[in-house]
Amino acid sequence: MTPNILYTMSAERVDVDHPELSAFFFQQQAAYTFCMKYCKHKTVLEIGSGSGYGANRIADVATSVLCIDKDKTSIEKSKIIFQKKNIQFICTGIEQFHPHQQFDVIISLQVIEHISPHHLDQYLRTIQASLKSNGICIFSTPNAPRSSYNENPYHYIEYSGDAVRRILLKYFTEVKLYGVMGDDHVERFEDARKRRVLSFFSFDPLSLRKLLPRKIRQFLFDLASFANRKTLNAQIAEFRSISEKNYRISPFNPNSAIDSIVVCQKPPVL
Numbered sequence: 001m002t003p004n005i006l007y008t009m010s011a012e013r014v015d016v017d018h019p020e021l022s023a024f025f026f027q028q029q030a031a032y033t034f035c036m037k038y039c040k041h042k043t044v045l046e047i048g049s050g051s052g053y054g055a056n057r058i059a060d061v062a063t064s065v066l067c068i069d070k071d072k073t074s075i076e077k078s079k080i081i082f083q084k085k086n087i088q089f090i091c092t093g094i095e096q097f098h099p100h101q102q103f104d105v106i107i108s109l110q111v112i113e114h115i116s117p118h119h120l121d122q123y124l125r126t127i128q129a130s131l132k133s134n135g136i137c138i139f140s141t142p143n144a145p146r147s148s149y150n151e152n153p154y155h156y157i158e159y160s161g162d163a164v165r166r167i168l169l170k171y172f173t174e175v176k177l178y179g180v181m182g183d184d185h186v187e188r189f190e191d192a193r194k195r196r197v198l199s200f201f202s203f204d205p206l207s208l209r210k211l212l213p214r215k216i217r218q219f220l221f222d223l224a225s226f227a228n229r230k231t232l233n234a235q236i237a238e239f240r241s242i243s244e245k246n247y248r249i250s251p252f253n254p255n256s257a258i259d260s261i262v263v264c265q266k267p268p269v270l
Contacts, residue, residue, distance in 0.1 A: 014028065014050065014051050014053070022239075022240065022242055022243065023186065023189050023239060023242040023246075024229075025053075026242060026243050026244040026246065026247060027180060027182075027186075027247055027258065027259070028053075028054065028109070028110070029053075029054070029057075029244045029247075030180055030244050030247035030248070030249060031054075031109055031140050031180055031249070031259065031261060032054040032057050032058065032109075033057075033244065033249075034138075034178070034249045034261060035054075035058065035105075035107050035109075035138050036057065036058060036060075036061050038105050038136050038138065038263070039058050039061050039062045039105050039107075040061045040062070041061070041062070041063055042062050042063060042103075042104035042105045043062070043063050043064050043066075043101070043103045043104045043105070044058055044062045044063075044064065044065045044066070044103060044104065044105045044106070044107065045065075045066050045067075045068070045099070045103040045105070045106045045107070045130060046058070046065060046066070046067045046068070046106075046107045046108070046109075047068055047094060047097075047106065047107070047108040047111060047127065048068075048069055048108055048109065048110065048111035048114075049067035049068065049069045049074070049075075049078065049089065050069060050071075050074055050110075051074055051077065051078065052067065052074070052077070052078030052081060052082045052089065053082075054107075054109065055067045055078070055082065055087060055089075056081075056082040056084065056087065058107070059082075059084045059086050059087040062086065062105075063086065064086045064087075064088075065086060065087045065088070066088050066090070066099075066103070067087065067088065067089045067090065068089075068090050068091075068092050068093075068094070068097055069089075069091065069092075070091065070092065070093040070094075071091075072091050075089045075090070075091040076091075094115075094119075094122070094123050094126055095119065095122065097126060099130050102129075102130055102131060102132040102135070103130055103131060103132060103135065104132055104135050104136070105135060105136050105137070105138070106127050106130060106131055106135070106136075106137040106138070107137075107138050108127065108137070108138070108139050109138070109139070109140040110140055110141065110142075110259075111139075111141075112139055112141050112159070112164065113141050113142060113152075113155040113156065113157060113158050113159065114154060114155060114156065115156065116156045117156065117157065120167075124167075124168070124170075124171045125171070127171075128171050128172070128266065131266045132266070133266060133267070133268045134265065134266060134267075134268050135265070135266045136263060136264070136265055136266075137172065137263075137264045137265075137266070138261065138262070138263050138264070139164070139168065139260075139261070139262045139264070140180070140259050140260065140261045140262070141158070141159055141164055141259060141260050141262075142155070142158050142258070142259055142260075143160065143161060143179065143254065143257045143258060143259055143260050144158040144159055144160045144163070145160060145254055145255070146190075146257070146258060147258075149194055149197060149198065150197055151201075151209075151210075151221075152221065153214055153217035153218045153221050154218055154221070159260070160254065160260075161177050161179070161252045161254055161257065161260045162254075164177075164260055164262055165177050165262060168262055168264050171264070172264035172265060172266060172267075173265060173266070173267040174264065174265040175262060175263070175264050176262070176263045176264075177251075177252040177260060177261075177262055178249050178250065178251060178252055178260070178261040178262070178263070179249070179250055179251070179252040179253055179256065179257025179258070179259065179260060179261065180247060180248075180249060180257060180258050180259040180260075180261060181247065181248050181249070181250050181253070181256050181257060181258065182246060182247055182248075182258060183246045183247075183248075185238060185239075185241070185242055185246050186242060186246050186247065186258075188238065188239075189232070189238075189239045189242060190258065192232060192236065192239070193228065193232065196228050196231070196232070197224075197228065200224050200228075249261060
């Protein structure tokens with residue numbers, strides 16, 4: 001398969017040229033809308049910018065936006081599609097990132113679950129060092145009680161809201177926890193998606209899939225997720241009509257939050 005086809009089929013990135021199921025896209029857009037109110041007239045760093053559509057929106061209100069992502073295809077596509085004067089895309093991983101400035105706001109959505117426990121401290125210390133005094137950092141991550149059934153092989157750890165909050169309190173003084181919630185249409189979509197995923201797993205009652213190398217599990221996960229999205233999109237018109245208005249950001253509820261959103265503040269320099 002070509003890199004572009006693999007990119008489109010990836011379960012971990014929304015390809016803006018081929019949004020197979022709008023629900024995932026608008027779920028993320030709701031999170032970016034929430035972030036925008038913190039970014040007005042600010043210098044912003046996004047760690048894990050993915051397809052760039054969120055950074056493009058942030059650039060509408062921010063003074064400048066620097067985006068980093070380790071995926072070369074994502075960065076190349078972002079540079080072509082989003083060409084605002086105040087936005088810059090750099091292909092690098094967090095381990096190699098050494099900025100020459102500090103930022104007012106740092107955004108890292110749907111990233112922390114991809115960080116291995118061995119590199120978690122470095123990831124958070126890099127963010128901490130890159131943030132100005134009194135600066136704001138915003139994280140999002142799947143809410144484990146609702147997402148763990150998916151067995152996502154790209155994720156090292158999926159956190160509950162309380163777990164991610166406890167981790168971030170080691171690095172920031174003020175940590176506020178919110179959740180991405182969906183209305184009844186979204187909840188029906190989430191239920192349908194879960195039923196289909198569990199039906200896939202029913203063909204492997206002994207969980208032999210867990211013995212496969214991680215790269216193979218990721219490839220199979222991408223194929224299954226792509227097929228799932230295509231099927232739900234084709235069969236159920238209600239899911240095709242889901243938009244950002246079907247999502248809201250509210251105080252965290254572990255039973256209803258699809259994702260956790262955590263807003264952290266760096267303490268002032270005394």
